[in-house]
Amino acid sequence: MSEVIVWKVLWSSNGYRGWDDRVYREFFLGGRAGGLGFKFFAEYGFGFEWWNFYEGFSDDFYFGYAPPVHAMRPRKFRSGGLVFFISRSAIGNWYVVGVYGDCVISDEPFDVGLNLWDTVDEKYKGHILDVTRRELMSSNPFYLRASKKCSTVMPIPFGIDLQQDLGVKPLRQAFFTYIDLDRAESFLYKLIGRVDSLSDVGDYWCSVDDCLRRLRFLLEEVIPRLRRGQVRPTGLTVEHPHVVKVVEYPQERVVEIPESLVEKSDCS
Known part of the structure; x- marks a missing residue:
């Protein structure tokens, strides 16, 4: 079992807070x-991961997606662990864009209680194509859930070197890879230093202070708990403004990502 995943997601220009009209117009319509x-994205013009740090689903949790979790689950991931989200810009550079802590991956999608089309600002709806609108109205692939107390988008995308910062090889066609707790802890220290170096005022995706508080909680509370082998119990109750649902989280997944889609790090 592994407590930490590095997972590749679609690029976002607005901090994964919901519909990204800038990327839609520039790349899909463009x-x-x-x-x-x-x-x-090439078929529908968006990615469900754009809602990974959307604040409107719940006061306590983020509900998210990362490809191809709707079809296959990372079998070795331990519930209650960490997920670092990384993304590649159009010019090919890698960035860390956010992290989930105390994360669980369900076998069934969480009912977030909202139609994604209804989360899109009215001023954008007029130029959204039918193929996009239909998919927004019909799909709900949010299989990830993480505590807001220890999960955060980065204030800005931080450029990273996959090998030096995370100890992983180029992902190529892979969607994710596992890393160990030592590497995750070292990376959290680096992220805290980079966030702490930002000025108090800027055009940020999130509050610098909030990000620092949540990263430090990961470092001081979640990482030690994972080292002690303490995992969240199954049968967690999921509560948010629209629905209360009980979901079971088995420790072993019955479906495994094919080896052709997963690359293990040198340190895992």
């Missing part, structure tokens, strides 16, 4: 849909 490297 005829550059293939430039971001995701087949789903």
